[in-house]
């Protein structure tokens with residue numbers, strides 16, 4: 001099966017095409033429970049784990065960084081590669097407001113110095129990830145959060161060089177990448193995750209995302225992770241429910257793959273080996289990322305590799321997991337009560 005063919009990302013060999021998608025757990029990444037949860041999925045055979053998003057400002061804490069080092073070392077014991085997903089901070093110290101491209105309601109327009117601080121924070125976080133042995137990082141530019149808001153006409157009404165035409169709206173993302181790339185060796189992998197279609201009025205379209213993908217590649221991104229939707233629309237399109245087809249976003253990944261040379265990851269209800277293999281065989285993407293199906297069964301990969309797919313504990317796409325996370329609770333799963 002193509003699923004088990006190794007593939008190189010700019011010199012980093014991934015033993016198979018199966019990636020654990022970034023998924024917030026609220027377990028505290030430095031705890032034994034988080035360690036055990038991720039380790040179980042590494043032991044289950046995934047080629048690469050992309051961790052849940054960690055805010056860049058956490059990397060100003062050396063104790064946190066040191067604890068994370070042990071986490072990285074333990075995942076590597078399974079010959080599984082590890083990227084940490086980094087999300088920019090939209091916090092405003094001492095204020096209940098959040099930063100956004102443009103002021104409205106509880107949001108305050110990010111100033112040029114706020115944007116420059118973001119660059120410093122993401123460079124610092126990426127360097128810390130490199131120092132503790134991560135194979136790469138993933139920039140979270142998806143799902144309508146702070147960075148994604150700049151790219152979307154839906155949320156960006158700026159009139160300076162970060163708003164307006166598409167080149168201006170992608171500037172924040174591109175400058176983040178260039179800043180990291182200028183400060184870190186070429187061999188350190190940078191992935192960029194984005195929503196190729198926001199499925200929202202005036203939201204990001206696939207045609208715009210193709211341009212973004214092309215420019216991200218030019219700026220030094222090594223791999224593109226094609227998600228879709230926004231995280232707060234109440235319909236959980238980011239995590240397609242059971243009424244959505246399997247592999248629902250794979251045609252978006254395919255459209256991105258057509259305009260770049262670097263590898264592309266597809267995600268979104270790729271929950272059966274048949275669908276995963278079909279996406280790879282038809283060259284829609286180079287890797288498949290699996291999220292909820294790995295919460296439901298940490299041994300998904302091993303079971304497929306050993307012709308034991310029938311025994312997979314299947315995710316029912318009920319979205320209990322994401323609803324819990326959205327409420328600030330810890331991750332739980334309706335079909336697996338033994339996450340660790």
Ligand SMILES: Cc1cc2nc3c(=O)[nH]c(=O)nc-3n(C[C@H](O)[C@H](O)[C@H](O)COP(=O)(O)O)c2cc1C
Pocket residue numbers: 021022023024025051052053085140142193227238239240267268269270289290291292293321322325331
């Ligand atoms: C509980 C949960 C937490 C998530 N947290 C993140 C996250 O931290 N960063 C991110 O980019 N996507 C996050 N996602 C989205 C997943 O990475 C993935 O794109 C989505 O679940 C669709 O893939 P799946 O159908 O294989 O689950 C989360 C999804 C779930 C279910």
